Amino acid sequence: MKKIMLCAAAFAVLCMVSCGTSKKTVSVMDFSGxxxxxSVKGEAVDAEEAPYIxxxxxTGRVYGHAGCNRLMGAYHVDSLKAGKMNFSQVAATRMMCPDMTLEQNVLEALGNVAGFSHTGDTVELKDAGGKAVMTLQKRVKPAVTLDDLAGRWVISSIGQMAVGEVERxxxxxxxxxxxxVHGNASCNVINGSFSQEEGKPVSLRFSQMISTMMACPNMDTEQSILQALDKVRAFDRGEEEGTLVLLDGNGYPVLTLEHAQGEPAK
Structure with a gap:
């Protein structure tokens, strides 16, 4: 009889421990894309400035444009608490624009995000007090497609530095x-191939890149371009019309391209 009572008591304790330690997950919203x-802090954003996330x-990573510079970072949606999320390690490139107010507000708002609510294709990001600090609307199409890469492009900058005087x-x-892909890196001719990750229309990676072996007076630019090509993982539309940027795995621009007219250089 004592054995039965002890077993029953042990089973009851086991059930209480199990119930007390189990946590139910909640349906996590798909933010992909x-x-x-x-809007930021209740103020509508001018469409011409086109900030996006x-x-x-x-990977839990974010990328985008904050109004002047490109942004990158990480985000986390709580799988145990519905409507809870936060951003971390958010950083931006360092180009200066005439008015940095929007960018400062965007970065500050992202730092204050503690939750969200959504209706259809619209999401409100909220602070810890439940106040909306930013409103997002889903883009119907990606900013660019592979077709936008077609043709001839001049490499105008490496990272944040403009390409200076070079041999070619x-x-x-x-x-x-x-x-x-075919071209030149300021001295030698380069050739190779490129690919995309399945389901990622703006992904881009170069492979099997080879170049001729000619020596030029200044090889620093060429070496920087070749190193940048090896880091490329994505592409996006540039800030100026007729430009594209090639991005590394963290969303940082490594090369800026300007659309060129005419026949490619030999």
């Missing part, structure tokens, strides 16, 4: 059908 920032749910104007020429 790109979202336009339509892109979410990579697989560095450029890239994309053949979308063959998935090949």
């Amino acid at each position: 790109e979202w336009d920032i339509v 892109g979410f990579d749910q697989k 104007t560095p450029e890239l020429n994309f053949d979308l059908e063959a998935k090949r």
